[in-house]
Amino acid sequence: MYSLLLTIIYLAFISLGLPDSLVGAGWPVMHQDLGVPQSFAGILTMIIAIGTIFSSLASERMTRRFGAGLVTAVSVGLTATALFGFSFASEFWMLCLWAIPYGLGAGAVDAALNNYVALHYAARHMNWLHSFWGVGASISPLIMSHALTSGMGWPGAYNVVGIIQVILTVVLVLTLPLWGKVNTLTPSGAHLTEVDASPGSSEASASRTAHLPLKQVIRIPGVLLVLLAFFAYCALENTSILWATTYLAGDRGVNPATAAAFASFFLLGITGGRFLAGFFADRVGDRTLIRGGFLLVGLGGLMLLLPMETHAVALAGLALAGLGSAPIYPAIIHSTPANFGRQHSHAIIGIQMAAAYLGSTLMPPLFGALSSWVGLWLFPIFILFLAAMGLVFSERLNRLVDAR
Structure with missing residues (x-):
């Protein structure tokens, strides 16, 4: 159970890294197709950043109410929707519109997963988690390169990554019961144990504490x-x-x-x-x-x-x-x-x-x-x-x- 949930979290962080380098990898072609200056990439990334900041600040309230698993699944699904929206965009303003759910989804899953691993897993897993983000960020330029050279164009790259995100969303939804198990460190940090999220567990106790403004x-x-x-x-x-x-x-x-x-x-x-x-x-x-x-x-x-x-x-x-x-x-x-x-x-x-x-x-x-x-x-x-x-x-x- 512990290993399966950890594998899913790793996959979720690969998916978090996948879209992050798509804009940069495809922008030399995208801005020409859309007829906008190259500098407009800054506008797009700024909108994404604003959405990410907003959802990061709201993540604690959402996770307390719905749980880390559901927040992660919905956030990945929101990112997938935005990526498909990118692939159909024929005007720059459409990209700006779809950048909003893109940023909102990325920020929520980032904060939720980071907190979950910080609470329930050892330090080594946190390092490996962020290493997997680098794997995703490194793969997406290759996907963009293949899409551009194969005739799919930059929309094809967004479709491919969007499909990957949809598959992960389905996996996350099907494995939601796993998130009801709380992995806690022993006081010495020597090993990990797996316990039910009962009313006396750490996660249940944490969820009952009031939201902090x-x-x-x-x-x-x-x-x-x-x-x-x-x-x-x-x-x-x-x-x-x-x-x-x-x-x-x-x-x-x-x-x-x-x-x-x-x-x-x-x-x-x-x-x-x-x-x-x-x-x-x-x-x-x-x-x-x-x-x-x-x-x-x-x-x-x-x-x-x-x-x-x-x-x-x-x-x-x-x-x-x-x-x-x-x-x-x-x-x-x-x-x-x-x-x-x-x-x-x-x-x-x-x-x-x-x-x-x-x-x-x-x-x-x-x-x-x-x-x-x-x-x-x-x-x-x-x-x-x-x-x-x-x-x-x-x-x-x-x-x-x-x-x-």
Whole structure:
């Protein structure tokens, strides 16, 4: 039972990653077919981000009422509907319309699954969960590439991913009874047990606690610290993904093809690093993973900053920054119940998701504006600042929790 439910959760996170890179992979063709400027991709991603933030904040209330399984199934179904809508869109405004349910579905399933795994599974599973997101995000550009080269066109890619989401929705609906089982860690964290969600169980108890308004959650000591640390991490991750190639080619003079290849190593470092972190996450603990991750990102940023004639150090620094980034997101999420209590975890994780999307939405354009003013050389300094910000606030949270 435990393994079957975990497999379904992994599949759900692959499906969460699948649509995330479809817009970027298909946009060079999509904007031409739709007759809009290339820059309009920002409008589309902004609408998706707004919907994701809204549903992340509402996720706790919905999950308390309907349960994590049903919320996940409905959210995946909503995303599937939006993807089919994308495939039939013949005008840009139609894409904008379908981007609304797309964002709403993605945010709800993200927060619900992250909280469920944080409550009921060991740290290794949280790392592997986010590694599977990377698998989905890596597969969808291949689907788009096949659709474009086979004559299906970009609508065909959205149809394929939509069909995958529909299949997963059916699987989730058929396996809803599994979510009534609560997997809890022993106090030592040595192994997992499976118990019924009876009135005395942790999940049942958590569901009976009152919904926490946003203002009340923010006032919980330490919540602002973890939100700022999470904001900083997601900002540096997405700024690196968007601007690393431009920095390497435009400021360091790296061949564009080589720069693009090594920029992909940043994502590969995140995906592979999360898979590897799963094997020792339970032994070293979330705090060590977060601290070590930010320090590795900082070291990678320093390697990017060094004014050396060879490009090898800068390229290796970018790959190292990706490896350091790998465990930070899962560890922050997984440590939430321990830091703030199981009864508060879902409300706080929902707000963390919102902070994550704010960081990933606002900071890459901010760097773009700054770099056009002062130059692309600012990139490693920008990454170093965000890594330092994340480390400082996460360490302050640790001291606050220890003091309690």
